[in-house]
Amino acid sequence: EAGVAQSPRYKIIEKRQSVAFWCNPISGHATLYWYQQILGQGPKLLIQFQNNGVVDDSQLPKDRFSAERLKGVDSTLKIQPAKLEDSAVYLCASSLVVGSDTQYFGPGTRLTVL
């Protein structure tokens, strides 16, 4: 079974630039999550999708961050414009709606904002 795929794995940009991350969850997983993990901290939820609808985006900085999950499969997370404090690893995870509560994580995208 293929795992959660993310790209790119690494990205370096300058502040005020834009960046986008892509995630492909495990086939059949209806729930998709984006987490931000700052160095030395645990992951923090940014946004949660159920199919193509947003379930929880209470911690998403909506003035600069946006995310979408068209067709309820792949998802993209965008930052525009980026700030220095956005430097972090962005993790995507997916889970089944019923049956299993386990979240499966992708390898993450490491973003460095200079």
Added chain:
Amino acid sequence: KQEVTQIPAALSVPEGENLVLNCSFTDSAIYNLQWFRQDPGKGLTSLLLIQSSQREQTSGRLNASLDKSSGRSTLYIAASQPGDSATYLCAVRPTGRRALTFGSGTRLQVQP
């Protein structure tokens, strides 16, 4: 607001030792608690999941316990090996939510 704390932040032990990692959470209204392993440059791997009605879960050399009323969980690793070196994260799923709240992790180094 749910907060999850992990102690210690870092731990170094010689190979073969048994060890305990601690996790505490402020709100006992949880659906479940999970322990994850994170290797450098990689995503998280789920190790054990304990439902709120359970007291412990075991997988191989790992044993996780949950005391929901006191807001505590421990991860016990028996006969540690260098391959166990990683960061271990504790996360709770608050009741009514599907997303997880994570601790900052314990960075474990097992010396050969």
